[in-house]
Amino acid sequence: QVQLVESGGGLVQTGGSLRLSCAASERTFSSYAMGWFRQAPGKEREFVAAINWSGGSTIYADSVRGRFTISRDNAKNTVFLQMNSLKAEDTADYYCAAKRSFISVRAAREYDYWGQGTQVTVSS
Numbered sequence: 004q005v006q007l008v009e010s011g012g013g014l015v016q017t018g019g020s021l022r023l024s025c026a027a028s029e030r031t032f033s034s035y036a037m038g039w040f041r042q043a044p045g046k047e048r049e050f051v052a053a054i055n056w057s058g059g060s061t062i063y064a065d066s067v068r069g070r071f072t073i074s075r076d077n078a079k080n081t082v083f084l085q086m087n088s089l090k091a092e093d094t095a096d097y098y099c100a101a102k103r104s105f106i107s108v109r110a111a112r113e114y115d116y117w118g119q120g121t122q123v124t125v126s127s
Contacts, residue, residue, distance in 0.1 A: 015126070025083070054075055
């Protein structure tokens with residue numbers, strides 16, 4: 004079992020930056036692929052980014068590529084999402100998730116464990 008807790012959300016102006024963190028208290032964290040998803044009011048859950056167990060492979064949604072960076076520190080059981088050049092359309096609840104392979108990582112239904120989410124609001 005993997006317990007995930009997101010943090011770092013908040014209110015930021017258009018063009019600003021935030022860094023989200025996802026902390027895992029599970030000692031087998033380093034064996035999992037990790038993903039970030041988001042859900043805006045009235046919208047369906049949307050894939051944002053994913054990273055493999057070692058951090059050597061990453062995948063991004065077209066809407067965030069070039070602005071967001073996913074990374075991980077396995078020694079600290081933590082995955083990050085650095086968000087730059089934020090836009091109003093980035094406003095959403097952001098969720099961290101874990102799965103056992105780096106296959107089908109864009110599909111939320113494939114993930115085994117989920118955090119409770121953290122709110123990101125970009126003013127416009």
